[in-house]
Amino acid sequence: MKTIYITLLGVCLYLPGWLQAALTIEITQGVEGALPIAVVPFDTASNRNPPPQDVAGIIAADLARSGRFAPVPEQNLIAQPVETSQVRFQDWRTLGVENLVIGKVETVADNEYRIQFRLLDVLRGRQITGYSMPAKSGQLRYVAHRISDIIYEKLTGEPGAFATHIAYVISDSKNGKKEYQLQLADSDGYNPKTLLTSPQPLMSPSWSPDGRQLAYVSFEKKGRAAIFVQAIHTGKRQEIVSFAGINGAPSWSPDGRSMAVTLSRDGNPEIYSLRLSDKKLKRLTTGAAIDTEPVWSPDGESIVFTSDRGGSPQLYRMPAQGGRAQRITFEGNYNASADFSADGKSLALVHGQGGRYQIAVLDLDSGLLRVLTDGRLDESPSFAPNGSMIIYATETGHSGVLAAVSSDGRFRQQFSLSEGNVREPVWSPLVDRK
Amino acid sequence: MKFIQAVAVVLVFGWLAACSSTGDKKTADVAVVEDRSVEAGIDAASGDAMASAVGGYSDLTIESLTDPGSPLSQRVIYFEYDSSEVTEQDREFVSAHAVILAANPNLKVSIEGHGDERGSREYNIGLGEKRAQSVRRMMEFQGVLSSQMTTVSYGEEKSAVEGHDESAWSMNRRVELVYVAY
Known part of the structure; x- marks a missing residue:
């Protein structure tokens, strides 16, 4: 009775030809007290051609990656029910499982599927929620992430952030030549696509609040930096500023109408607010110091x-x-590169002390700083839009990789790429949730 | 004639005074830039005068730029951690570049600032820019035209040496002088 039919509008229409080596995720620090859940492989028996994605597998991996859930390994599942009537709740209780996810994937037309899933409360023996969702074959991963979002929200009370993206920069040497790429991937590292390739450095990607555009810094003009804005779906790009000196650190205002940037056009690195409609600049800082890395409070x-x-x-x-600026960090000799949590209550930052640079969270009310990572050269923290995780860049041996840590520091994972240095990850906002 | 005064001031107080006080930088910049636009015509002469005053660089010619034995062959200035101050030692050869640039107003140089990999990338862009501007300011005081110089900061994006220790970092905290037009 709870089956709701929803249409997914605004699903990313990925063009073909973008598939590249995916980032692979390795959980490097587990957490005790994760909720035991069983995600039963979805029934695909009715399909003439099996669907190209293992939907239940994607959901189980999402939930495990959050650090909040401990999915039962597939080989330990005691049964594979498809409908609620087939579930013997007492058996699952014996296994210590609190929640159960069941479902099926059916073909409705060529390359079109309908995914039905149910989230069941094992202790009470009843359904918590259930949806039926259409998906073209290219959208199966996205729909699986949306299901993970629904399960996560139902069981934790907080929105999920699985159906989101991360943007990042890769640098690599090919035949002795440097190559820089701005890439975009699903939050689990799959479906990477390259938005821009350049022989000159690319830096500081920043999401527009609607998740449709990325601002970034490019040195593609010889000997000069410029800030560009690029539409993700069309690839259309526009140069926003390119003055003499620094053109850096773009950050969108929450209403999407302005961008805070760092320029040195007046002789010193200063922060300016740039109105995007007419490119009117307003200088916000003065003085001989380096002022940079602006971020707007939500x-x-x-x-x-x-x-x-x-x-x-x-x-x-x-x-x-x-106007008057107040210092907000006092511990350590280096605190930089701030990112606001979506609720505006805390900042993720790079904290340097004793020659090590690590990711920390500053609670703005209490002023308490908590170091979350133990790397030597950790940088570029970016909050997940639901505040649950922070993605950042770190070094392992000789290459740069991405890692994520839960905002309480208890759970950590690493994203690896087969080649090249990955850095400057930025997590997309929560977008269209129809 | 204000330009000559500026040179005299520099000679009297030394490079250190001219370059280390951050608070005075901006006013000094503005004054010198204005003076020069008026008196660009006498640059060659004042350049020569300076060369002999600084000592040892009067025999530098444009050909010295390609002479590996010339002080002009040194094109990289190194910096301490989180510092944009040109060391005493490096001021010498920055002066040599200033002399050749001041004497040859058609010569143009790109002053490229860099940092090591530690800390945040955009702060390192800021630091690289400050380093490039320190060198630019020294050159301005020695009569190089503003129009002869551009600065760009690559922060930590273009390492000279790959590596995650001080031996690599010390080589990456630098300003490179790149002559773009002879």
């Missing part, structure tokens, strides 16, 4: 940035229209 009222005005790089907060 309410649009203030901007946090990095400045060495006190001698070493520290974070400061000022009104979004400029």
Whole structure:
């Protein structure tokens, strides 16, 4: 009775030809107390051609990756029910499983499927929720991530962030030539696609609040930096600013109308607010120090940035229209590269102390700083849009890789790429949730 | 004639005074840039005068740029961690470049700032820019035209040496002088 038919509007229409070596994820630090859940392989028996994706497998991997759930390994499943009537709840209780996910994938037309799933409460012996969702074969992974989002939200009370993307930069040497790529992948590292390739550095990707565009810095013009904005679906790009000196650190305002940027056009690295409709600039900082890495608070009222005005790089907060800045970090000799959590209550940042650079979270109310990672050269933290995880860049041996840590520091995982250095990950906002 | 005064001031107080006080940088910049646009015509002469005053660089010619034995063959200035101050030692050869540039107003140089990999990438862009500007400012005081110089910061994006230790980092905290037009 709870089966709701929904249509997925605005599903990313990925063009073919983008498939490349996927980022593979390895869980490097587990967590105790994760909720035991069983995700039973979805029934595909009715299909003449089996669907190209293992939907239940994707869901189980999502839930495990969150650190909040401990899916039962497939070989330990005691039964493979498809309908609620086939579930013997007492058997699952014996196994210690609290929740059960069952479902099926049916063909409705060529390359079109319907996925039905149910989330069951094993202790109470009843359904918590259930949906039926259509999907073209190219959308099966996305729909699986949406199902993971629904399960996560039902069981934790917080929105899931599985049906999201990460953007990042790869640098590689090919035949002795440097190559830089701006890439985009699903939040689990699958479906990577290259948005831009350049022989010159690419830097500082930043998502527009609607998740449709990325701003970034490119040095493609000889000897000069420029900030570009690129539409993800069409690939259309536009140069926003390219003054003499620095054109860096783009950050969108929450309403999407302005961008905070760092320019040195007036002689020193300063923060400016740039109105996108007419490119009107307003300078927000002054002084001889380096002021950079602006980020807007989610309410649009203030901007946090990095400045060495006190001698070493520290974070400061000022009104979004400029004005008096207050220092907000005091522990350690290096605090930089801030990213706001979506609720505006905390900042992820790079914290340097004793020659090591690690990812920390600053609670803005209490001023308490908590170091979450133990790397030597960790950088570029970016919150998941639901605040559950922070993705960042780290070094392993000789190459740069991405890693993610839960915002309480208890759970950690690593994204590896077969070749090249990966860095500057930025997690997309939560977009269209129809 | 303000330009001559500026040179005199530099000679009296030394390079250190001219380059280390961050608070005064901006006003000094503006004044010198304005002076030069008026008196560009006498640059060659003042360049020569300076060369002899600085000592040892009066025999530099444009050909010295391609002479491996010339002080101009050194094109990289190295910096301490989180610092944009040109060391005493490096001021010497930056002066040599300033002399040849001031004497040859058609010569153009790109001043490229870099940092090591530690810390955040955009802060390192800021640091590279400050390093490039330190060198630019020294050159301006020695009569190089603003129009002869461009600065760009690559932060940690273009390492000279790959590696995750001080031996690599010390080689990457640098400014490179790249002559773009002879």
